[in-house]
Amino acid sequence: MTSKPTLFSGIQPSGDLMIGNYIGSIKNWVKMQDDYNCLFSLVNLHAITVEQSPEALKKRSLDFVAWYLAAGIDPDKSTVFIQSHVPEHSELAWLLNCHTYMGELNRMTQFKDKSAKHEQNINVGLFDYPALMAADILLYQTEKVPVGADQKQHLELTRDLAIRLNNKFERELFKVPEPFIPPTSAGGRIMSLQDPTAKMSKSDENKDNFIALADDRKQILKKLKKAVTDSGSEIYYDLENKPGVANLLTLYSVISDQPIDAVVKHFEGKMYGHLKIELAELIADYLEPIQNRFTEIRSNETELHAILTKGADHARQQAQPTLRAFQEALGFVLR
Ligand code: TRP
Numbered sequence: 001m002t003s004k005p006t007l008f009s010g011i012q013p014s015g016d017l018m019i020g021n022y023i024g025s026i027k028n029w030v031k032m033q034d035d036y037n038c039l040f041s042l043v044n045l046h047a048i049t050v051e052q053s054p055e056a057l058k059k060r061s062l063d064f065v066a067w068y069l070a071a072g073i074d075p076d077k078s079t080v081f082i083q084s085h086v087p088e089h090s091e092l093a094w095l096l097n098c099h100t101y102m103g104e105l106n107r108m109t110q111f112k113d114k115s116a117k118h119e120q121n122i123n124v125g126l127f128d129y130p131a132l133m134a135a136d137i138l139l140y141q142t143e144k145v146p147v148g149a150d151q152k153q154h155l156e157l158t159r160d161l162a163i164r165l166n167n168k169f170e171r172e173l174f175k176v177p178e179p180f181i182p183p184t185s186a187g188g189r190i191m192s193l194q195d196p197t198a199k200m201s202k203s204d205e206n207k208d209n210f211i212a213l214a215d216d217r218k219q220i221l222k223k224l225k226k227a228v229t230d231s232g233s234e235i236y237y238d239l240e241n242k243p244g245v246a247n248l249l250t251l252y253s254v255i256s257d258q259p260i261d262a263v264v265k266h267f268e269g270k271m272y273g274h275l276k277i278e279l280a281e282l283i284a285d286y287l288e289p290i291q292n293r294f295t296e297i298r299s300n301e302t303e304l305h306a307i308l309t310k311g312a313d314h315a316r317q318q319a320q321p322t323l324r325a326f327q328e329a330l331g332f333v334l335r
Contacts, residue, residue, distance in 0.1 A: 005143040007036035007180060010043040010083065010136055013061045014052070015202035018210040019283065020190040022071060023254050028146065030072035038078040039140055039315060040068060045083050045090065046133065049126040050118055062304055067213055069307070070293035079318075081311035083136070088319040092135035093128070095326060096161060099168075100131045104160070108153055134158040137177050139319045144180035148199075155179055169329040174322070190251060193227040196243035214291065217284040224248075224276045224283075235267040235275055245272065252279050255286050 009029065011021070032038060042064055047057065061082060073080060083089050105111065105127055115122045125132075133154050137145055138161070147155055155177065162174040192198045192209040200210045208223050215223070230242040237260050239246045249267075252275070253260045267275055297304065328334060 004035065004037045006039065006140050006175075007032060007144040007146070008039045008041070008137050008140055008142040008177075009146050010041045010046070010133070011064065012043050012047045013057060013064050014047050014050075015204070016207070016210070016212040016214065017064060017067050018200065018202045018212045019251070019287075020200035020210060021202055022213060023190055023251075024148065025146065026068060026071045026073070029068075029078075033074060033077040036144065039142075039318075040073060040078055040080050041083050041086075041136060041315075042081070043083045043136065046129060049123065049129050050114065051121055062301065063298065065304060065308065066294050066298040067290075069297050070290050071213075075307045075311065079311050079314045080307060081315045082308055085308065085312035086315045086319060088139055088316060088323050089132065089135050092139050092319075092323055092326070093132040095330065096131045096134055096138070097128060099161065099165060100134075100157075104157060105130060108157070110150065110154070130154045130157050131161075134161050138162055138174040139322055140315075141175040141322060142177045143175055145177050146180040150199075152179065165326075171325075171329065173326050173329060190254075191243065191247040193223060193247075196228060196247045211283060213287060213294070215287070217280070220284050220287075221277070221280040224280045227276065229272045229276075233271060235270060235272065236264055245275070248275055248279055252282060255279075255282050 009025065011025065017026075029038065029040060042061055044057065044061060065080060065082075068080060069075065108130055111127055111129065114126055118126070130153075133151075134157060137155075137158050145155055145158075159176050159178075162176045165173050166176075190200045192200050192204065193211075194206060194209050202210065202212075204210055208226055211220055211223055227248065228244040229248075230244045232242070235245060235249070236242070237246050237249050249260055249263050252258075253263045256263070258266075267278075324334060
């Protein structure tokens with residue numbers, strides 16, 4: 001076994017993987033693979049808390065895994081797996097359910113937001129989502145969890161559960177996980193192209209709001225041309241008054257790996273149109289090799305399944321001691 005600290009992250013197979021996921025998550029994961037015992041899970045059990053088309057879910061799940069690999073997640077270094085392949089997740093979630101209070105889950109803002117959005121399908125799973133997420137994390141004695149602001153509350157609950165159970169059973173059943181902020185969180189927040197005050201989201205119904213990893217050069221250019229800019233015509237970075245331009249500059253800065261100042265200087269005296277066209281070229285050039293690798297990896301489903309089987313086996317191996325210790329503490333007769 002490894003002595004590196006464990007890092008766990010999950011991504012739901014919903015929507016289209018897009019440039020914001022790449023910059024905010026996947027790109028950082030790739031860098032962390034050497035320093036952490038990384039587990040990256042495609043969380044399909046979470047995804048079904050809202051209505052899914054079974055066919056689309058299946059296709060998207062394999063697509064997402066292929067994108068991870070194409071972006072540089074190395075299955076020899078990291079454990080890449082599908083959540084439902086590791087039944088310990090559901091099992092621990094049940095055990096945690098019996099130690100999670102209705103009042104705690106009632107406070108979760110994501111539940112409130114999603115119930116408002118899916119009025120016809122406020123199912124128990126949607127309510128219980130945070131307990132399953134806690135199970136994902138606690139199952140592996142995870143120390144670091146890279147999460148965005150919208151998941152902080154769930155991570156807090158996970159920490160509360162770990163502390164509560166360790167105290168109750170007077171032993172260290174679970175490590176208390178911490179949020180992980182990447183060392184260079186440069187431009188972590190990529191905003192929607194049409195509404196630069198909202199975060200870019202892969203589940204946005206309006207696909208003009210994001211650049212999908214699969215978008216080709218023409219689509220990228222079209223979306224950027226349509227992107228909301230601000231009044232005025234000068235290119236400079238002002239998040240408050242020019243959020244649209246600031247967002248494009250941030251994208252340029254992150255993709256070209258240059259500080260914002262240098263990017264602003266580069267566009268001195270030029271117009272918004274120049275920024276959009278150059279940025280489109282930059283992103284298209286950047287995505288091209290990733291897209292080529294994706295096509296290659298995705299075309300070999302046998303190999304993809306083999307990677308996922310290996311990932312699931314490895315994850316189970318790591319999960320079982322923690323689950324067993326908890327069952328033992330609860331007074332279950334172990335088999
Ligand atoms: N809830 C997370 C999201 O929507 C996904 C997720 C599920 C996750 N389990 C996790 C993230 C465990 C980090 C750790 O973004």
